[in-house]
Amino acid sequence: MGLWNRVSGAIKDKNSVVLANLSGKSSFRNPVLETAIINATSHDDCRFDKRNAQTVFSWIRSSPISLLPLDWALSRRMEKTRSWVVAIKGLMLMHGAFNCKEPAVQNMGRLPFDLSTFSDEHLGPSQAWGFNAFIREYYAFLDQRALISSENDNRKTDISSFMSQQLSKVRKWQSLLDTLLQVKPRAENMKVGLILEAMDCIIVEIYDVYSRVRTEISKVLLNLQSIKKTEAAMALKILRKATVQSEELASFYEFCKGFGVLNAGEIPAATQIPEEKVEELQRIINGVSDTKMICKDEEDFSEEMEGKSAIVEYKEVKGNLKTVITDKWVGFDEN
Incomplete structure (x- = not known):
């Protein structure tokens, strides 16, 4: 990532945090949670912010009844971004949320956002295609995983249908x-720390x-x-x-x-x-x-x-x- 993109991304993150803190708390907004999500999905391509991610996971465990603030903040962040860095971090954050094993997350049905057609706007086509494919494949896996996890496997059945x-x-x-095995880096310029972290999760x-x-x-x-x-x-x-x-x-x-x-x-x-x-x-x-x-x-x-x-x-x-x-x-x- 170029110097200008780093500076621009940092400014965007800072402004997003300021707006989150000015929004006030409501049934679907939580400034503390929003700030943690913004910081965990920052434009910094060097690493995934595990400290802020843990803040999000702690909130999920302490507030398992309603996921509305999480869905709202993360969906808004993901659907607005055109940065492969923010998109991958958002998917890693969602992946970690599933591993919290909270019923509310397991039963969400589908992901609250859609990255199936994601395209980075900060890199040229020859540089972005590998990152775009990776994000779409990672999203497809998580969306399918959410659907499978939400299905009720406790239906009463007779012996013949068991x-x-x-x-x-x-x-x-x-x-x-099959879907998981499609998630992999396919371009040489993807040998960066953030991609390797995501692949460890995969x-x-x-x-x-x-x-x-x-x-x-x-x-x-x-x-x-x-x-x-x-x-x-x-x-x-x-x-x-x-x-x-x-x-x-x-x-x-x-x-x-x-x-x-x-x-x-x-x-x-x-x-x-x-x-x-x-x-x-x-x-x-x-x-x-x-x-x-x-x-x-x-x-x-x-x-x-x-x-x-x-x-x-x-x-x-x-x-x-x-x-x-x-x-x-x-x-x-x-x-």
Whole structure:
């Protein structure tokens, strides 16, 4: 960031703080909270202000009933800014708010602002495109995370629909992981401290989401006695997806290590899924047909019914892709 942009940004932040303190307290405005949000999302591109961020998080914990002042102040800040620095800091602040684990934040439904079309106005197109893409991807993840967190998972169901809901839950977390793996710096000029701080947050979140996927898959495998044949096929598709994502995750970690992201220093170790659970799932599927299940689109898939595992790989046979059952499983240790 150039000297003029630094000075201009500092002046804007100072004026915003003055206006916040002159506004007075109301049902949707809190000068102390607004000041902390402005300082936490300042135009200073050197670092994220954790002290002021903690002030915001402390307010959330002490005032969990109403998020109106937080929503109003942060939304106003985000929707007015055309600075990639302020936008990324705002997303990091929102990310930290989710980690406060307060029900009011978890149940907000969607983010109170929209950065899906964000564009920085202080850099030229050749310099800004990487930052713009990063902000849009980071926003897409947080917005999807907010939606998933707000869904009520405590609905009363009968035994026959329990497994379907568990499988649906896994698919949602796998979809969120797909979105997370899109959040990464794509331009050389993005090797700056603030981006690396944001990526540290992303790496921690990826670990958490991938662990949730593994946990939910384990729940499915523990309840195979109630699974239907169609649900078993869905479960097998989920396991195939887990294999693909494990490969993408390894590639993502390698990319982040090369970029200098500290939390990507070591990829979590793999673990084995109980073989008897895989065999039980295969026996359920084998009850459908002794022949291969051939499908034509992504919603359907082909599986060979013989072998010792439910994980799928692809091999090229005479110019065509063939589905092959393997005995591989990748997941995180429970530590």
